[in-house]
Amino acid sequence: MTGLGTRSVHDDVEEILLSHEQLQARVAELGRQLSADFDGRDPVLVSVLKGSIVFLADLMRSIDVPLSVDLMEVSSYGAGTESSGQVRIIKDLSSSIEGRHVIVVEDIIDTGLTLNYLLRYLHDKSPASITVCCLLDKPARRLAEIEIAYRGFTIPDRFVVGYGLDFDERFRNLPYVGVLRPAVYAGGPPEG
Secondary structure, eight states: OOOGGGOOGGGGEEEEEEOHHHHHHHHHHHHHHHHHHTTTSOOEEEEEETTTHHHHHHHHHHOOSOOEEEEEEEESOTTSSSOOSOOEEEEOOSSOOTTOEEEEEEEEESSSHHHHHHHHHHHTTOOSEEEEEEEEEOGGGOOSOOOOSEEEEEOOSOOEEBTTBOBTTBSTTOSSEEEEOHHHHHSOSOOO
16 A cells, blocks of 8 residues: 555645635636626637646636637646747637637746746737736746736745646645645656
């Protein structure tokens, strides 16, 4: 027996940076802002899988105007904690965004390199507008200038997980955003 049943995802969290209640309150505020700003514009939310899915689900339920949703998946990390700088589109849009008001929904903006690439890619598809809505902004690590119209929280340069954010595909199911213990990512995924 490996003991996996006795280990909790919470055990590897050093501290809770943003509680579930803080997240829910801010997402509701963002939804109200987007509803007011995009009233009558029929926006499409474009979310980047997998990290943004929890934020997207809560955000779209907080928006009171007609909208559609599309999903993309890009990769620039692999199993590490640093962006590789190489961006690959794994899953592209399902529908055309030509002439549409696009709201890119991101979980976290770190260096900005991946999002910068993605914004250029989407711009080439001739949308009416592109707006960025991110849950977490980590400006201390920014390498590419990104215009963020809607920002949930500005956070310090710490390695965070939870509320969709992962380390090596783990910890997405935490209901809060927590700081991962350095021993976890320095030594790889935790053992049972």
